[in-house]
Amino acid sequence: MKSKQQDSDYNSRQPNQKGFDASAPKPWQKAATYVSLVLLGAGVTFSGGYLGSNTLLSSKESTSKVSLSPGVAVAQAQLPLSTDTNFVTEVVDKVGPAVVRINSSRTVTQQLPDAFNDPLFRRFFGAELPTGPQERVERGTGSGFIINTDGQILTNAHVVAGADTVNVILKDGRTFTGKVMGTDPVTDVAIVKIQADNLPTVRLGDSDRLRPGEWAIAIGNPLGLDNTVTTGIISATGRSSSQVGVPDKRVNFIQTDAAINPGNSGGPLLNAKGEVVGMNTAIIRGAQGLGFAIPINTAQRIGNQLATTGNVQHPYLGIQMVKLTPEVKQQINEDSNSRVNISADRGILVVRVMRNSPAANAGLRTGDVIQKINGQLVTDTDTVQQQVERSQVGSSLQMEVLRNGQTINLPVTTAALPTQSE
The missing domain is CATH 2.30.42.10 (PDZ domain)
Structure with missing residues (x-):
């Protein structure tokens, strides 16, 4: 997928692929x-926000059952579609408890430059120079949503990829240690599991039936501000990864004008019925009202494979x-x-x-x-x-x-x- 730039959470990025030959590129x-x-080796960023070219930052009927584990299904009542603006409140009250905050951290080892081992160099700066590889801890925050009562959570791969520790905080304040069941860098989807029962869950919609102009509601933890709700519409569907600026991903994105900021990554994009139709993943810095989400049909398909086998081919x-x-x-x-x-x-x-x-x-x-x-x-x-x-x-x-x-x-x-x- 890009020209990458650091967001507020993490520092690592990857280069794009090389050109066709060694001569000056046409x-x-x-x-x-x-x-x-x-x-x-399509890579993923390790952060609460997702970056792509042009400084990309992160981040109608439905089935009555939701399941990512064989034999596990959850049925929920469908929210009525209301012309009153309070329908947003109804959606948030129903879905909000199933939206979680994900804090992740990893230890990065950095090798010293060869010049630091030069005897002449150390003669002048020896007392001030480190003597071995340096370690630092990188931390990030993202969002996710519970799709099974037994603790399976969908989120972005770049939120948890390479993490040493993953902590999941529910809206009611409970904190759990999360286990990453699998990540797919090609679609930027991951599954995290926590040990808990009878958890609140979301209801999944059908992203293939989305139409521009429909309501869009985003819930997440942007910039560390937990349980933030923003609204807008579905601006477009089927945005290719190359159009969005992340050509190493295989996703046709949903475009929305609902505000999405770093920390929203992995959170749900909902329709007016309270059904999850997308997973928020990116915004374009400098643009006004442009956000992108992975269609839930794609996220669910990849999530099923990750939950079953731990990887995706x-x-x-x-x-x-x-x-x-x-x-x-x-x-x-x-x-x-x-x-x-x-x-x-x-x-x-x-x-x-x-x-x-x-x-x-x-x-x-x-x-x-x-x-x-x-x-x-x-x-x-x-x-x-x-x-x-x-x-x-x-x-x-x-x-x-x-x-x-x-x-x-x-x-x-x-x-x-x-x-x-x-």
């Missing part, structure tokens, strides 16, 4: 690095790509260092194929122009990424590509997205 090459399915191809435009085509064909000649006028240009990746094993090459996947015409990189994400690891995608003016059909068998440690 505009189409920069675009290719911005939108990619390689996603090798995402399919991948192993390519970097860019949307083919007349400008991109002209730049490539006029580049004396380019080894390919593009004849197609539209499609998705493959600008890099990772070694030993599914795409490489299938015979996909740099310069190929993807026209269709499983018979569906693809016109932008987000469509390709969605097609891949909707597939299963080990499934076959039928790729129709143009190569040197000829149409070639290639079956590509997806593999599990490698983790950062692999």
Whole structure:
């Protein structure tokens, strides 16, 4: 996912992926690095707020049962939809007890620069210099919401990733030690478990049925101010990760103008019925009224896998790509260092194929122009990424590509997205 900058809680960020080759980057090459399915080791920030490019900071009917654990279900009464503004109060009274504060901390070890070990350097500053690796504790605060009476909590991965300790504070003041059951950096979803029974829970809605203009209510702990409520509307749905500025995530975000600040990360975004339709995750610093949330259908799907297995497998191809435009085509064909000649006028240009990746094993090459996947015409990189994400690891995608003016059909068998440690 980006150009990263520190929020008020934590300090660590990660770089974006590199460009197409070692020469001076061309505009189409920069675009290719911005939108990619390689996603090798997509990282997460360790903070109460989520950052992306342009200084991103964090952070209708529904089913009658909510469950993330086999055999565990919770039924709750549906809140009436009222035209009176007091419906917000009804929602907060009903959902508020199930929204929690999450305090996390981790110990970071920092190695001393080599210069500190230079004898000449120590001759002048020896008494003032540390003699070994330095440790510091990083702390952060986020939000979450209880989805099972036995203590399962949905939150953002970046709120708890890498944490040594996780403390969960309920609205009634009770404090529990939380256990991280799993985190998924690709979607920024995590599950935390506390040992408790008969807990208040939220009701999950259907984010696929959201429409712009609907009411949106956010509850969380922004800037350390617990149980803060803000309201607005659903401003848009289906915002791609590249549009939001976090291309290493595989999420189509909900956009809202409900105020979201650092510390809101992991908290619920609710509709007028009091159903959770999203998980708040990001705002854009400097913008007015732009916040983003992970659709609850995505968060619930990932949460189910994390609760069951502790991890999530995402399919991948192993390519970097860019949307083919007349400008991109002209730049490539006029580049004396380019080894390919593009004849197609539209499609998705493959600008890099990772070694030993599914795409490489299938015979996909740099310069190929993807026209269709499983018979569906693809016109932008987000469509390709969605097609891949909707597939299963080990499934076959039928790729129709143009190569040197000829149409070639290639079956590509997806593999599990490698983790950062692999």
